[in-house]
Amino acid sequence: MKSKAKFLKNALSWLLLFTVLVVAPLFLAIIGHQEESRGFWIEFGVGLGFVGLAMMGLQFVLTARYSKIGAPFGLDELLQFHGQAGYIAWLFIMGHFIVLFLANSDFHAFLDPTVNFPRALALSAVLVSITALIAMTHWREKFGLIYEWWRASHGLLALFLVFVGTVHIMQVSHYITEVWQQTVWIGLSLVAMGMLIHNRVWRPLQMKKRPYKVVGVEEEVDTIWNLELEPVGHEGLQFRPGQFVWLTLGDTPFSLQQHPFTISSAPHEKNIRLTIKELGDFTSDVGKVEIGTTAFLEGPYGNFTIDQSSSAHNVFVIGGIGITPAISTLKYVLENKLNQQITLFFGTPSKKLTPFYDELQEYSKLENVNLIHIFEEPPEGWEGETGFIDADILKRHLPENFTEECEFYICGPPPMMDAVEPQLHEWGVPVHRLHSERFNIV
Ligand SMILES: Cc1cc2nc3c(=O)[nH]c(=O)nc-3n(C[C@H](O)[C@H](O)[C@H](O)COP(=O)(O)OP(=O)(O)OC[C@H]3O[C@@H](n4cnc5c(N)ncnc54)[C@H](O)[C@@H]3O)c2cc1C
Numbered sequence: 001m002k003s004k005a006k007f008l009k010n011a012l013s014w015l016l017l018f019t020v021l022v023v024a025p026l027f028l029a030i031i032g033h034q035e036e037s038r039g040f041w042i043e044f045g046v047g048l049g050f051v052g053l054a055m056m057g058l059q060f061v062l063t064a065r066y067s068k069i070g071a072p073f074g075l076d077e078l079l080q081f082h083g084q085a086g087y088i089a090w091l092f093i094m095g096h097f098i099v100l101f102l103a104n105s106d107f108h109a110f111l112d113p114t115v116n117f118p119r120a121l122a123l124s125a126v127l128v129s130i131t132a133l134i135a136m137t138h139w140r141e142k143f144g145l146i147y148e149w150w151r152a153s154h155g156l157l158a159l160f161l162v163f164v165g166t167v168h169i170m171q172v173s174h175y176i177t178e179v180w181q182q183t184v185w186i187g188l189s190l191v192a193m194g195m196l197i198h199n200r201v202w203r204p205l206q207m208k209k210r211p212y213k214v215v216g217v218e219e220e221v222d223t224i225w226n227l228e229l230e231p232v233g234h235e236g237l238q239f240r241p242g243q244f245v246w247l248t249l250g251d252t253p254f255s256l257q258q259h260p261f262t263i264s265s266a267p268h269e270k271n272i273r274l275t276i277k278e279l280g281d282f283t284s285d286v287g288k289v290e291i292g293t294t295a296f297l298e299g300p301y302g303n304f305t306i307d308q309s310s311s312a313h314n315v316f317v318i319g320g321i322g323i324t325p326a327i328s329t330l331k332y333v334l335e336n337k338l339n340q341q342i343t344l345f346f347g348t349p350s351k352k353l354t355p356f357y358d359e360l361q362e363y364s365k366l367e368n369v370n371l372i373h374i375f376e377e378p379p380e381g382w383e384g385e386t387g388f389i390d391a392d393i394l395k396r397h398l399p400e401n402f403t404e405e406c407e408f409y410i411c412g413p414p415p416m417m418d419a420v421e422p423q424l425h426e427w428g429v430p431v432h433r434l435h436s437e438r439f440n441i442v
Pocket of ligand 1: 075147148244257258259260261262263275276277278279280281282283284321324325437438439440
């Protein structure tokens with residue numbers, strides 16, 4: 001069982017490091033600064049700008065897909081934090097402009113094209129870009145923005161903002177006067193921007209050396225497909241059950257179409273199986289993928305994995321396509337004859353629309369596996385659970401002391417997760433024993 005202390009220590013250390021890095025520019029600016037204060041509001045406004053820019057730079061770190069950074073949290077939580085930090089950075093940067101504008105009319109010159117046209121243009125573009133960045137993320141679906149275009153524009157706008165912000169600081173140079181201070185700022189900005197380039201250029205180059213070939217496309221159930229990928233010229237992927245990869249189909253890994261899917265095969269199998277539900281433009285065409293198509297995988301990523309060294313009772317609360325991490329875990333536990341008790345709550349619309357139904361029936365015959373199917377529309381003669389997974393169903397099948405002895409793994413449609421997570425927490429399951437994987441990260 002994961003220790004609560006370790007979890008809290010990890011989470012707190014990261015939060016502390018984030019806070020220190022966000023306020024570090026203020027110290028960098030103060031060190032060696034001799035000039036007289038220009039009054040509270042001006043200094044406050046300047047401080048908002050420094051912190052806002054530092055937060056923007058750190059956004060690149062949060063989204064750089066480094067497993068060490070995501071380790072204590074998981075992708076969805078990290079991206080949620082990234083989203084919230086984005087709103088706060090927006091507030092700081094807008095606050096920087098507004099406070100300075102109101103504090104002293106001299107600052108109006110910064111946006112006056114007759115004083116300095118390129119500067120006014122760049123800074124106005126910053127205000128528009130950062131607002132657009134937030135609005136396009138918040139209302140992406142309302143604006144009808146395709147995910148891939150949103151992601152590409154998101155990265156480019158963020159690069160532009162950090163670049164102009166750094167140039168702005170150098171040009172104003174009120175606090176950053178020393179060469180070493182300028183070097184530190186430029187260095188940090190380059191590191192931040194470099195992470196995006198590492199992510200979008202270096203990683204695809206690495207993936208190019210390790211291609212896969214589609215060797216199977218099979219309908220699992222209506223609108224859900226199994227895609228089987230064979231490594232070409234390499235030994236394949238090492239991963240833990242429950243982890244996911246980013247999939248790109250086609251001859252080049254430099255594609256805007258890169259989608260995350262949990263691996264539904266087990267680590268001991270050489271070929272990788274992804275089980276994909278039709279949803280939007282990419283997934284709806286997955287059944288038409290031709291055998292022999294080249295594929296690229298980035299990863300593995302994620303923390304939705306059981307702790308195999310513990311003897312915990314693992315409880316999976318799963319809805320629909322959320323079964324992919326659970327099926328990989330079940331296969332893994334059985335293959336390795338692990339002494340792990342597994343209870344699987346699995347909610348689906350009907351028996352016909354239940355992926356891996358037969359396979360799960362086989363597993364449920366084992367002593368250490370307890371399978372509870374919940375059908376919205378049960379088959380005739382069904383005596384098991386029906387409807388949606390709710391508190392009553394959970395309580396009926398959980399062991400008495402589940403708050404102490406179970407690790408929970410929750411994956412499914414957002415309404416299910418939004419109901420189950422707080423319910424378990426309310427019953428006393430500590431957060432470090434609640435593991436969630438959300439398939440709708442943005
Ligand atoms: C960690 C993780 C694991 C997942 N595992 C599975 C799985 O095993 N099986 C499965 O069927 N689905 C899985 N998904 C969901 C899958 O990634 C999306 O359904 C798919 O990307 C939708 O693409 P689309 O173009 O068909 O749909 P769209 O209509 O374009 O998108 C629908 C929604 O999917 C998400 N999405 C779309 N494109 C991307 C992208 N490139 N990157 C991230 N999110 C995107 C967005 O929230 C979007 O609103 C997983 C998602 C995550 C985050």
